[in-house]
Amino acid sequence: MEKTRRAAVQRAFGDRMRMLRHRLGVSQDEFALRSGLHRTYIGAVERGECNISLVNVVRIAETLEVPPAALLEEAEPVG
């Protein structure tokens, strides 16, 4: 997969995660506490800087109180 496509996948995930976190009404600090993930990591994922692992996708979904699939809705296949 080309570099720009990878970046787009990560950004789409981060944007969706931030939107769902805002909908839940929690800060990055509070989200870090609830998820057990580091605040710096939360920020990096939301900025699309991380190629996050499946286990962390599920952990974040649990903290967001949504099914894991909800985090990938914007990450449709291209073409």
Added chain:
Amino acid sequence: MEKTRRAAVQRAFGDRMRMLRHRLGVSQDEFALRSGLHRTYIGAVERGECNISLVNVVRIAETLEVPPAALLEEAEPVG
């Protein structure tokens, strides 16, 4: 997340991937060719041995001709 829960997340992903690959009617070898991922890696992911990255989830979904979210349908939050 505890170890057994992580293993369950990875197994659920692998089971769903295998089911969708069978539905597409392609072998692991053919799937490896189409996706550009190594056959050994495909087998390991299907056996639930890999904590696969987001970018590879999307790459596999594209090869399976399904939305990425379809691969996570069985990975619902617990509790």
